[in-house]
Amino acid sequence: MLSPKLYKNSHAYDLFMRVFGFEASVERFLRSANIPPLENGSILDNGCGSGTIGIHFLQASKQTRLLSTDLEPNFLDAAIKKAKRRGIEEESMSVGVANITAPDQVETLDGQKYSLAPETFNLVCIGAVLGYSQDPAESLRTLIRLLAPGGFLFNLEMCETALGKYVCQRYHYNNISVAEMKAILSDEGCSVSQITMSLRYFPSCMTRTALIAKKL
Numbered sequence: 001m002l003s004p005k006l007y008k009n010s011h012a013y014d015l016f017m018r019v020f021g022f023e024a025s026v027e028r029f030l031r032s033a034n035i036p037p038l039e040n041g042s043i044l045d046n047g048c049g050s051g052t053i054g055i056h057f058l059q060a061s062k063q064t065r066l067l068s069t070d071l072e073p074n075f076l077d078a079a080i081k082k083a084k085r086r087g088i089e090e091e092s093m094s095v096g097v098a099n100i101t102a103p104d105q106v107e108t109l110d111g112q113k114y115s116l117a118p119e120t121f122n123l124v125c126i127g128a129v130l131g132y133s134q135d136p137a138e139s140l141r142t143l144i145r146l147l148a149p150g151g152f153l154f155n156l157e158m159c160e161t162a163l164g165k166y167v168c169q170r171y172h173y174n175n176i177s178v179a180e181m182k183a184i185l186s187d188e189g190c191s192v193s194q195i196t197m198s199l200r201y202f203p204s205c206m207t208r209t210a211l212i213a214k215k216l
C-alpha cells in the first residue's frame with residue numbers, strides 16, 4: 001500500500017524509489033528525452049524530492065549550475081547526499097526551500113530569502129509537484145517566466161490513468177489536467193509535446209507521463 005508518510009522521510013522515499021526501480025526507470029527515460037545538454041547553463045528543479053531529475057540533467061551538461069528546491073528541507077538533504085554520491089562538485093549545485101505555489105520565492109537553508117529573476121534558467125524541471133500548488137495554473141505560468149527564451153520546461157507529471165488518479169488521490173495531489181497544462185504552455189509562447197512512457201520505463205510508466213515545452 002502506498003503511504004503519504006513516505007514524504008515525511010526523504011531517505012525512506014529515496015530508498016523506495018531506488019529499490020523498486022523507479023529511479024532507474026526515470027533515468028532511463030530522461031536519457032531518451034529530447035532535451036539538449038546545456039553548456040554554461042542554469043537548471044531549476046522545483047519540488048526536487050531526492051533530486052533525481054535535476055541531478056540527471058546537471059550530469060548531462062557542462063559548466064552548468066543546478067538549483068534544487070523543495071518544500072521539505074529533509075528532501076534537500078537527500079538531494080545533496082545523492083549529488084555527493086555521484087561526485088558532483090559542490091559549487092555546481094545549490095538548494096533552497098520553495099513552495100510550488102510561488103516557485104520563484106526561495107529561502108536558503110540558513111534563512112536568507114530571495115526571488116528568482118525572470119528568464120534566468122535554461123531548463124526548469126518539475127515532477128509530480130504542480131498539484132501541490134494552491135494555484136497550479138499560475139505556478140506553471142511563473143515557471144515559464146523563469147525560463148530564458150529557447151529554454152525547456154520538463155514536467156514528469158502524474159498520468160491520467162486509473163492508477164495515476166488513484167495515487168494522486170492517496171497523496172492528496174490535485175493537479176489541473178494535462179490538456180489544461182498544454183493550453184497554458186502554448187498560451188505562454190511555448191511549443192509543447194507530450195511523451196507517453198512505454199513499458200520500457202516500468203515501473204515509472206505506470207504513474208507518470210512527460211510534458212516537454214520549449215519557450216520560443
Ligand SMILES: C[S@@+](CC[C@H](N)C(=O)[O-])C[C@H]1O[C@@H](n2cnc3c(N)ncnc32)[C@H](O)[C@@H]1O
Pocket residue numbers: 007046047048049050051052053069070071072075098099100101126127128129132133156
Ligand atoms: C512525488 S515527489 C516528486 C519528487 C521528484 N520531483 C520526482 O519527480 O521524483 C513530490 C515532492 O514534492 C514536494 N512537495 C510537496 N508539496 C510541495 C509544495 N507545496 N511545494 C514544493 N514542493 C512540494 C515533496 O516534499 C516531494 O519532495
